[in-house]
Amino acid sequence: MELGVYSLAERTGAATARDRIGDIIDYGVHAAGAGLDVFGIGEHHTSRFAVASPAVVLAAVAARTSSIVLTSTVSVLSVLDPVRLYQDFAQLDLVSGGRAEVTAGRSAYAEPFDIFGVPIGEYDAVFEEKVGLFLALRGEEEVSWSGRYRAPLERAVIPPRLERRLPLRLGVGGTPRSAERAGRLGLPMTLAVLGGDPAGLAPVVQAYFGSAELHGHDRSSLGVGSASHFFVGRTSQEARDTFYPYYRAYNAEGRGIHLDRSTFEAMASPRGPLVVGSPQEVVDKILRQHELLRLDRFMGQVDIGGIPPKNVRDSIDHFAADVAPVVRRETARKTF
Template identity: 50%
Template sequence: MEIGILSLSDVQTDPATGHPHDPARRTREIVSYAIAADQAGLDVFGLGEHHSPDFSVANPAIPLAAVAQATSRIRLTSAVSVLSTLDPVRLHQDFASLDHLSNGRAEIIAGRSAFLEAFTLFGIDPAHYDDVFAEKLDLLLAIRDNSEHVTWSGRHRPALDDLPVPPRPLQKKLPLWLGVGGTPTSIERAAGLGLPMALGLIVGDIRRARPLAEHYRTLGHTAGHRADALRLAVTSHFYVGATSQAARTDLYPYYREYLRPKTPGGRGWLVGPDDFHAVSGPFGALMTGSPQEVIDKILAERELLGIDRFIGQVDFGGMPAVMVNRSIELLATEVAPAIRTELGLAVPPAA
């Protein structure tokens, strides 16, 4: 089982000035978190893609390239690449180049996104949301799976007629996961194609995700895919503190700030103390608490859902770097080693 972290690069307002935090500084801090995770022996670092002033990263491949040059082991992935609004040729080229820079550590998590800004910016009609995604995924797989020349045609992009798509990655194929939020269509697509799936668990009870995991594997097996191809990752908001109470006390204002609507009627919701208590409980989707609580919760997800990878979103809501770095340290030095020992996995040495 792999354990890692991710950032979505949200940019919050500084309460002292009333102005947004500096997106350049925010991006540099995110790169530093990835380097710290690599040095501490974590397995995966993911970086999101957004096209709004509320986030600092629009193309994950660029900051990930900086991370690649300063790390040696950690796998580097988008989380997610908004495939509906991207050219699959350019996406594959970007991550093949990242694969070269990282000596074979690049991955892609492709998703549809719930944010409309990218569709407006790139001229994609949201009414064709799923059709465009399915077609572009088909092209991305054709590029990934054909090492020499690609022939492909569709309705939403010009055809390729026996064309090379350089550069080719260092790995035989770029690992490609589908990022899903729990809709049956997305789960069935991942299962039918035999692609590993990254499931975002944001709210609610993690036990409710068990039928989704079982549905994914049942459909995948029925479609003839090997069990080792049907890998499942879970991503969740994450913060680990020295004690249970300290973790919750420290995290709550940032969690609330991250999720609250920033404009009247805007996306998000207000999280009250009772809501926070429920979502941070033993089976709540929010992964927070003392190291032992987090160990128990990740192991519960392993038992309930059969997860192969856990990735915690470690920085959000304007959380200061000192909090993020301490959480990463506890994840790497206390949580991850205990989980690996419990599962009989090798413990990598810290850099």
């Protein structure tokens, strides 16, 4: 099972974009040095976030690391040109020595559709079409393609070409339809596990594997990842006391939600969505997600709400040293 961390690069508090990007690069380098498998950076197009181009920032991480997988979490393919997205991450793949990956999603925000002139009322159809073009770009030497939302291509050779097929995952917010699409296309998916009991997403995973089987895809091409809000401390009390004020600020500033302590504690309980607590609590939560959702990857959002860099690095260290070995050992015994 792959274990990693990611940042959405939100700017809760007074952090400048420059400072946030510097810290995020350091977190990627720190995660690699600690022995984690994957590091991800999100893409957003509002001033509340510091990163609009994950490939650029991931390239800075690539320059200081040698083995960690570098993924977007997510690339907003609905509003992007698939040709340019392919080129950016193929270039990152060359820079990193074959470690780039795209996780593509539809966007949880309306603003990018206005910025890029994409009709938000057709966002699912746009996404479907663009995924199809991206698959052609990564799989064909010469691409001939036509669609509704972009100029056609006729025997186009899109550089740079890679010696491998650029990995693509689909980000799924929790709808069976999105999971069925990932299964139909034979692509791995990453689920957002951010609210409610993760058990509620089991039908989505069933829809994914059912769709993949219906369309004849081999199990080796599939995979289910999860992405959760996350913090590991030395003890349960330390983790919750440290994380709560920053998570409250994250919800208040970004979502307009007042998160009281009792609600937070319920979210951090054994069946809640927050993966926050002592190393053993975090182990138990990841293993429960693994069992319920048939995971092959877990990603924790590591730097929420302006939490200080020292706390982020400490959480990464606890994750890598105290959680990861147990999770890897236990999940190695389980096959689905």
